[in-house]
Amino acid sequence: MKSILVTGANGFIGSALIENLESFGFNVIKFNSSDGDISNYIFLKEYENTDIYHIFHLAAKTFVPDSWENPLEFYKTSVLGTGQILELCRHKNIPLTFVSAYLYGLPEQLPITEDATIKSNNPYAHSKYLAEELCRFYSEYYNVKVTIARPFNIYGKNQKDMFLIPYIIKQVLNDEVIKVKDLYPKRDYIYLDDLISGLIKTLDNEKQFSVYNFGSGEELSVQEIIDIIQKIAPTNKEVISENQERQNEIMNVVADIKKANYDLNWKPTFSFEDGITEILKDMKNAN
Template sequence: MRVLVTGAAGYVGYAVGRRLVTAGHQVDGLVRAPDRALPQGVRPVVGDLLTPLALDEAYDAVCHLAALTRVRESFTEPLRFFTANVQGTVHLLDALKGSPTVVYGSTAAVYGTPESQPIPESQSASPSSPYGTSKLAAEDAVRYQAATGRIGAVVLRTFNVSGSVDGRGDPDPTRLIPRALAVAKGDTPHLEVNGDGGAVREYLHVDDLARAYELALAAGAPGTHRTYNVGSGIGASVAEVIGTVENVTGRDVPVVHRPPSPEPPLLLCDAAAIRRDLGWEPERSGLPEVIGSAWEALHMR
């Protein structure tokens, strides 16, 4: 297939492009500057989704990963998030030629904080942040465009992603695993934890997520749309993550406990649908391997 990856120089986009090239696809990577690092074999296409886009090529499929993703920032700059995540998606859809499959990278943040766990795709969307709301609106744009028959659509809702490929780890220093590893490396004196460290989340290796995008390319047909959760379904508490970081790195991670913050005690993914329909399985998402590859990437910077 001839595939366009947006956000191709980003954390997930890079991993997806790398995986697709390895699988034998012809891959173009949409980037805002020609000097951005891309996987070997990915051809750069310069463009900015914040303005109307002109694409010279027709593609069999598009993996749309260009987005703003930091939840806390979305509360202080909501319009910036809606512009990038919603209007950017509209600009992309408007530029596409032919009837490609669009695999849209969404987020579990569209669910908000449901009480029932693990979370299936049938759970009603109730986002609690401008980020989650903007991603849900972009999902709707993709689905309604699919309903016209102009594209096929597959929406992948991702939970927590970590790990690395080609020495490229998660660049977001606000997330738990990068924060804990920064302490282990000595870049930060201690890790601040809200409450007792009992909150449970799950973690998916970025290469396992890239595999889901590869499989989703063949899952869309013009006029159809599907939505899948992508996650390991294996929970780990904050305290367990810290303990694993200490075991993997052989270094202490001093912790300073802060008062508890209002957050759900448990968030887990039900990924039964993508396992059943596409045969996807997480292969690298055990917590030691996720943290180990992230630690290796930190030392390669």
């Protein structure tokens, strides 16, 4: 049985990825923050006698507002943590899939391709960019095979309600009215199951170094999201917007996903309506 190491194993993406990998018969080695500080955890020493087939590196601090308050913790986790993983890959010749983030800032054109200009406009994104650069260096100079995944806005079952989609769903199901900051920003939302299928595809990627966008290829505004969730719920609650545009707000984002389709034979299978339907069904079954 082939062993795969997954860092960030208890996270939103990690737990779903592990469930999928185990269903394919892989033995999954799990690493979480409870196992140690990834920025100084010596993976090479811990796993020197373990045969690891592949590594999925997801461990990161992810809530962007927190990155402005405590940027150093984000840099430690993303940059030094990724360095520790790359050292293990280097010495044991293990291929790596690194789960990065949206790094394009205010896009110059839509849809956004992987070779678009990087504009890390918050410490979280900047820490991911620096981790990507480490991956690029180790691939070029130490011959580590690396696939970088850049997910756009992920949503799915069991996501914390500090994020937009579960935040709206919670209000649609439980509150008298639905309150949001702004109805107009558009984002590209990818359902968690589609992202997981893309990550699984990277196991067979033969390229020495590659970067892939993972999105739906379509954009939705906050207003459209509310309308779709209310339709499926079904509810018809009042929507109150503060019309509060965030500083440096990006008003429209959509991913070009042709490269992942061409290289990995991957494409999303869930429409936004399908994804919301699955989430609401899961919530109903849990109650």
